[in-house]
């Protein structure tokens with residue numbers, strides 16, 4: 027079978043205003059298939075608006091948007107291939123956990139044994155098997171969120187859009203969710219997630235950082251760190267720190283000295299051995315840069 031290499035989502039010059047407020051401002055982006063993709067950005071930068079445009083809950087003012095290699099206006103064809111979980115409540119409070127899942131399965135034409143197997147598998151994944159007879163309206167916030175995710179996944183979507191899916195989810199289940207998202211990506215599906223949590227962004231294969239309705243930076247977490255000029259840092263305790271700092275600088279390393287400790291900012295981990303080939307530290311410590319720092323730098327640079 028031919029592998030579809032077209033992006034899962036492709037936007038060119040996407041523009042959307044609400045009154046005077048331009049929320050998407052000529053957004054250009056390609057989101058490849060088969061990845062976990064994190065959409066990050068400050069409040070109001072347009073993340074939710076972009077997702078709502080992808081699922082055609084709103085129309086762009088101008089620009090082009092393709093979803094699963096179709097114009098977004100082919101919504102009827104695309105819809106059954108997409109799963110969308112909003113930040114808002116979308117379940118029936120007077121139906122039980124199981125009945126909500128039956129309802130969503132029915133909407134997508136999933137029947138018979140396949141339906142039963144699917145419901146079992148997903149209720150297990152979100153750890154709600156024992157609560158299947160509870161009314162959705164009587165669930166705690168975290169349980170409700172888990173049921174929303176199970177209902178969103180019932181039709182095996184090719185493209186999954188999740189607006190802050192792990193709010194209120196405990197760390198153990200969050201890990202289970204992430205493993206599931208990663209397994210979906212490995213199976214060639216695309217998972218787009220908005221979050222404010224940097225540790226979640228760092229788990230994604232790709233990150234897109236939106237600012238004022240545009241994509242300010244995109245790439246793997248490592249590429250984003252490089253774009254911001256950040257790399258792993260080596261702190262070195264040396265017998266002659268001044269001399270060694272000058273030596274490292276003369277060899278082109280970004281070395282600084284502070285309080286007698288030399289800090290070298292590396293481009294990659296591969297450079298560690300190059301540094302250690304030049305000097306003999308008494309002690310050494312490696313620290314990894316954080317995405318948060320990269321976004322701060324990228325925002326300041328704008």
Ligand SMILES: Nc1ncnc2c1ncn2[C@@H]1O[C@H](COP(=O)(O)OP(=O)(O)OP(=O)(O)O)[C@@H](O)[C@H]1O
Nearest residue numbers: 044045047049067068069070071072073074075076
């Ligand atoms: N239907 C609407 N009518 C008017 N203004 C809107 C509408 N939807 C969104 N906005 C405004 O557009 C801006 C961008 O909103 P959006 O929800 O896309 O941002 P976001 O990046 O998802 O933010 P957050 O991180 O807070 O969820 C905000 O100022 C919001 O108030």
